Amino acid sequence: MAMLKHPEKIIFEYSRPQRGSYGQWPTEQGTPNDVAADIPENLRRRKAPMLPEVSELEVVRHFTRLSQLNFSIDTHFYPLGSCTMKYNPKACNQYAMLPGFLNRHPLAPESTGQGFLACMYELQEMLKEVTGMQGVALSPMAGAHGEFAGVAMIRAYHRARGDLARNEIIVPVAAHGTNPATATMCGCVVREIPVNDDGDVDVEALKAAVGPNTAGIMLTNPSTCGVFERRIQEVARIVHDAGGLLYYDGANLNAILGKVRPGDMGFDVIHMNLHKTFSTPHGGGGPGAGAVGVSQRLLPFMPIPVVGKDGDRYRWLSEKDLPQSIGRLSAFMGNAGVLLRAYIYMRMLGREGMHRVGEFATLNANYLMARLAKAGFDLAYPNRRASHEFIITAKKQKNDLGVSAMDIAKRLLDYGFHAPTTYFPLLVPECLLIEPTETESKEALDGFIDAMIAIQKEAEAQADLVTSAPHTMTVRRLDDVRAARQLDLAWKPAAA
Amino acid sequence: MPFNPHTPDDVEQMLAAIGAKKIEDLFDEIPKDLRIESLAGIPDALNEMQVGRLMSARAAQDGTPLNFIGAGAYEHHIPSAVWAVTTRGEFYSAYTPYQAEASQGTLQLIYEYQTMITSLTGLDVSNASLYDGGSAVAEAALMSIRAHRKSKSQRILVPTTLNPNYRKTAVATASGQGVRFEEIACPKGALSVADLEKYAGEDVTALVIQQPNFFGVLEDVDALTDWAHANNILVIASVNPTSLGILKPPGEWGARGADIACGDCQPLGVPLSSGGPYAGFLTTKMEFVRQMPGRIVGRTVDANGKQGFALTLQAREQHIRRGKATSNICTNQGLLVTAATIYLSLLGPEGLARVANECHRNLGELVGALTRVKGVKPAFEKPRFHEAVLLLDRPVGPVLAELARRGIVGGFDLSNDYPELGNALLVCATETRTAADIEAYADALAETLKAAVRAA
Numbered sequence: 001m002a003m004l005k006h007p008e009k010i011i012f013e014y015s016r017p018q019r020g021s022y023g024q025w026p027t028e029q030g031t032p033n034d035v036a037a038d039i040p041e042n043l044r045r046r047k048a049p050m051l052p053e054v055s056e057l058e059v060v061r062h063f064t065r066l067s068q069l070n071f072s073i074d075t076h077f078y079p080l081g082s083c084t085m086k087y088n089p090k091a092c093n094q095y096a097m098l099p100g101f102l103n104r105h106p107l108a109p110e111s112t113g114q115g116f117l118a119c120m121y122e123l124q125e126m127l128k129e130v131t132g133m134q135g136v137a138l139s140p141m142a143g144a145h146g147e148f149a150g151v152a153m154i155r156a157y158h159r160a161r162g163d164l165a166r167n168e169i170i171v172p173v174a175a176h177g178t179n180p181a182t183a184t185m186c187g188c189v190v191r192e193i194p195v196n197d198d199g200d201v202d203v204e205a206l207k208a209a210v211g212p213n214t215a216g217i218m219l220t221n222p223s224t225c226g227v228f229e230r231r232i233q234e235v236a237r238i239v240h241d242a243g244g245l246l247y248y249d250g251a252n253l254n255a256i257l258g259k260v261r262p263g264d265m266g267f268d269v270i271h272m273n274l275h276k277t278f279s280t281p282h283g284g285g286g287p288g289a290g291a292v293g294v295s296q297r298l299l300p301f302m303p304i305p306v307v308g309k310d311g312d313r314y315r316w317l318s319e320k321d322l323p324q325s326i327g328r329l330s331a332f333m334g335n336a337g338v339l340l341r342a343y344i345y346m347r348m349l350g351r352e353g354m355h356r357v358g359e360f361a362t363l364n365a366n367y368l369m370a371r372l373a374k375a376g377f378d379l380a381y382p383n384r385r386a387s388h389e390f391i392i393t394a395k396k397q398k399n400d401l402g403v404s405a406m407d408i409a410k411r412l413l414d415y416g417f418h419a420p421t422t423y424f425p426l427l428v429p430e431c432l433l434i435e436p437t438e439t440e441s442k443e444a445l446d447g448f449i450d451a452m453i454a455i456q457k458e459a460e461a462q463a464d465l466v467t468s469a470p471h472t473m474t475v476r477r478l479d480d481v482r483a484a485r486q487l488d489l490a491w492k493p494a495a496a
Numbered sequence: 497m498p499f500n501p502h503t504p505d506d507v508e509q510m511l512a513a514i515g516a517k518k519i520e521d522l523f524d525e526i527p528k529d530l531r532i533e534s535l536a537g538i539p540d541a542l543n544e545m546q547v548g549r550l551m552s553a554r555a556a557q558d559g560t561p562l563n564f565i566g567a568g569a570y571e572h573h574i575p576s577a578v579w580a581v582t583t584r585g586e587f588y589s590a591y592t593p594y595q596a597e598a599s600q601g602t603l604q605l606i607y608e609y610q611t612m613i614t615s616l617t618g619l620d621v622s623n624a625s626l627y628d629g630g631s632a633v634a635e636a637a638l639m640s641i642r643a644h645r646k647s648k649s650q651r652i653l654v655p656t657t658l659n660p661n662y663r664k665t666a667v668a669t670a671s672g673q674g675v676r677f678e679e680i681a682c683p684k685g686a687l688s689v690a691d692l693e694k695y696a697g698e699d700v701t702a703l704v705i706q707q708p709n710f711f712g713v714l715e716d717v718d719a720l721t722d723w724a725h726a727n728n729i730l731v732i733a734s735v736n737p738t739s740l741g742i743l744k745p746p747g748e749w750g751a752r753g754a755d756i757a758c759g760d761c762q763p764l765g766v767p768l769s770s771g772g773p774y775a776g777f778l779t780t781k782m783e784f785v786r787q788m789p790g791r792i793v794g795r796t797v798d799a800n801g802k803q804g805f806a807l808t809l810q811a812r813e814q815h816i817r818r819g820k821a822t823s824n825i826c827t828n829q830g831l832l833v834t835a836a837t838i839y840l841s842l843l844g845p846e847g848l849a850r851v852a853n854e855c856h857r858n859l860g861e862l863v864g865a866l867t868r869v870k871g872v873k874p875a876f877e878k879p880r881f882h883e884a885v886l887l888l889d890r891p892v893g894p895v896l897a898e899l900a901r902r903g904i905v906g907g908f909d910l911s912n913d914y915p916e917l918g919n920a921l922l923v924c925a926t927e928t929r930t931a932a933d934i935e936a937y938a939d940a941l942a943e944t945l946k947a948a949v950r951a952a
Binding site: 007008010011012020021022024025026027033034035036038039040042043044045046048049050051052053054056059060062063064065066067068069070071072073074075076078080083085086087088089091093094095096097098099100101102103104105106107108109111112113114115116118119125126128129130132141142143144145147148152155176177178180181182183184185186187188190227228230232233256258259260261264265273275279281282283284285286287288303326327328329330331332333334335336337338344346347348349350351352353354355356359360362363364366367370371374384385386409410413418419424438439440441442468470473474475476477478479480482483484486487488489490491 | 498499500501502506507509510511513514515516519522523524525526527530531532534535536537538539540541542543544547548550551552553554555556557558559560561563565567568569571573575577579580581583584585586587588589590591592593595596597598599600601602604605607608610611612614615616620621622624625627628629630631659661662664665667668669672673674714716717718740741742743744745748760767768769770771772773774775782785791792793794795796797798799800802803804805806808809811813814815816817818819820821823824825826827828829830831832833834837838840841842843844845846847848849850851853854856857860879881896897900901905908927
């Protein structure tokens with residue numbers, strides 16, 4: 001685990017006037033570089049932008065060093081709940097970066113993109129099959145973007161029927177923050193409902209919440225509590241009977257891939273996080289892809305563009321083909337390169353591989369849960385199966401030893417493990433949401449279990465070792481209050 | 497299955513620890529009637545060699561035509577170091593940097609990016625990225641409504657010189673919240689203060705100005721910005737980052753500068769790649785920082801007083817604020833920000849200006865060569881940057897189809913979005929086009945137009 005331990009300077013601190021990576025310039029150093037006379041004086045830049053003046057080696061070394069300050073899947077076990085940090089196969093990157101794909105202009109004629117479009121069309125078809133939906137649109141660029149498309153379609157559906165009062169979106173309290181934020185962005189009102197002690201939606205509260213204003217409900221299943229919503233069919237009936245539609249947040253689709261499908265559960269619209277379930281990289285905060293799937297009645301409302309097929313020719317479907325579409329959500333067609341990676345991954349998994357994703361993700365989670373419970377950690381839902389993730393509550397450690405979930409998370413970094421998701425979902429006190437994914441070996445899981453047991457012992461014997469962690473990273477815990485109060489959001493040269 | 501490390505022995509031991517007989521038992525909470533047995537529609541698995549063959553064939557099928565389209569995505573030279581470093585696993589396979597101590601690399605990189613993009617646009621603060629240039633306009637419009645508290649109208653003026661796909665994205669993204677986008681026709685290829693006068697004194701929230709505009713024409717940004725501010729209207733600038741190597745940054749437009757600048761990082765080391773992934777950028781004045789959407793990185797200190805970086809102002813964001821967040825954005829385009837930051841570091845201020853000047857020079861050559869072809873003339877005789885509109889003497893579609901057959905992607909047909917312009921074609925040349933490329937295009941166009949005459 002060769003993490004760089006010393007800090008790296010800001011790139012501007014390497015900068016020297018008249019140094020540069022000259023080999024990257026289109027015209028030679030020292031030749032004229034004047035702005036053409038036909039660009040009016042008042043539209044020109046007066047002072048050069050502050051960009052570093054550094055050699056190519058300095059750039060490569062600086063950013064390589066920065067990379068070494070990160071945890072990543074390639075270097076560390078990353079059991080981040082609800083984030084599905086599985087291995088990102090190298091083949092997906094290599095073949096998505098073939099020059100024929102990289103150099104294709106998004107507005108180039110379809111005749112020069114048949115190979116690419118074939119991949120996209122087949123990806124739509126495969127996603128339909130694994131989710132049980134009737135149509136798929138690929139353009140949303142992240143999970144929250146897919147959520148937006150989904151709720152916008154629900155709204156468009158009700159409006160097209162003249163059902164204008166339906167503007168309430170029901171969201172369980174355990175939902176991702178993006179769910180209520182999305183509902184607001186779509187101009188809807190959010191109604192939160194509780195979940196019961198077993199982690200399932202409170203069906204009585206749902207019955208009381210639905211009515212003539214209900215546009216729909218947004219659900220993650222398995223939920224962020226790490227359990228499968230057992231009464232999903234009843235939930236679907238209640239919402240549909242009230243005239244609402246069901247939205248499936250695909251954040252946890254990995255848990256059930258090849259075992260059960262959102263379309264069969266009664267969902268009308270779903271988004272899939274291709275950067276979770278279909279193993280495209282997270283990139284330190286994107287790019288993702290939030291493809292959406294719809295049932296029959298939402299087909300006319302899909303965001304454009306969608307890939308269509310006429311005979312053996314592929315083409316983009318536009319507003320002309322889908323006049324009721326919610327419209328365009330990106331300048332072009334979304335994160336095409338991410339979609340290619342997901343396509344390659346799905347082709348490598350194949351039919352049988354799909355089942356095994358859900359199976360081994362679930363096996364790993366249940367194994368980890370059983371072993372940690374046996375070691376004395378408290379489960380939030382001890383009577384339930386884990387889906388592909390589960391929750392430990394460190395309430396006991398907090399009350400008895402003064403060691404919080406955050407402290408345990410930070411101490412795990414010292415042991416070479418990325419922290420689980422902490423303090424989410426909000427309803428579980430001192431929450432650690434743990435998702436191992438199917439690509440981790442038993443040895444990796446055992447190593448994590450050993451670390452957790454060791455940290456528990458430390459907490460009992462020498463709590464301050466845990467509460468002051470991490471000790472072995474480049475930096476200790478950071479002053480977040482100062483970061484927000486004394487805003488320093490861009491580097492400035494020291495005053496001369 | 498290719499990516500599972502489990503041996504039969506492992507499975508057996510793990511099931512024993514769980515107290516289950518078989519893996520299937522772990523799904524016993526899922527109602528039986530919902531369970532599926534097979535996914536008939538999924539093809540058989542391919543191993544890496546097979547998938548490599550398939551993808552190589554698909555990529556080769558599309559060929560490598562000579563490209564003359566811009567229209568929001570630009571072919572530039574991408575230094576080898578950009579993607580060699582960007583695809584390092586420690587960047588490529590890391591998560592959003594919530595655990596700051598284990599993510600200092602990504603966090604410092606975003607801080608450096610924020611520094612570069614604010615300097616480039618002449619504004620104070622930047623976020624860590626949005627999806628693309630289109631969604632950036634949408635988010636900027638929503639942000640302007642939060643920032644302009646005195647305006648109650650939620651009216652945003654968008655000239656037709658703004659990229660039509662950006663306009664469509666803004667409408668689809670923001671209209672659910674009651675934002676109204678009013679289009680201003682610009683038949684002369686640029687927005688003028690005269691076009692705006694009818695809005696003087698009205699309650700308008702913001703005006704969007706694209707520079708260079710969708711036609712490649714340079715807008716009179718000082719006059720437009722000053723007019724907007726005199727009428728209590730905020731200014732949103734949609735700008736091409738390459739052009740900012742030589743063009744006035746939005747923060748210096750008019751007397752007070754644009755209020756928000758946004759655009760697409762694609763020209764900064766990001767391949768065309770059929771439209772994405774790219775990265776939207778958004779910068780603004782310090783007074784509006786709390787209205788920004790998306791992630792922001794700040795420099796702070798750790799428990800020992802040592803410099804470190806962390807996500808900050810998170811109270812704006814969905815994971816804290818939920819329904820009251822400034823946006824629902826969560827995952828953004830981090831890896832493309834990585835590429836753009838490395839690109840800007842390699843080019844530096846002089847390199848970026850050289851790229852911009854070379855683009856501009858090549859466009860001049862291209863327009864000169866193409867307008868010497870009979871049946872082709874320039875549409876707007878105005879100052880411009882690396883793109884221009886040409887008028888043909890016949891419909892553009894069939895001409896482009898014939899050029900494509902000859903291995904040339906000849907430009908973007910404007911007739912769908914701008915029927916009023918007639919047979920209009922938007923062409924682009926960047927620093928990557930050589931004199932020979934331009935000559936090849938001019939020859940092919942001349943032959944195509946001649947052949948079509950003969951056929952007629």
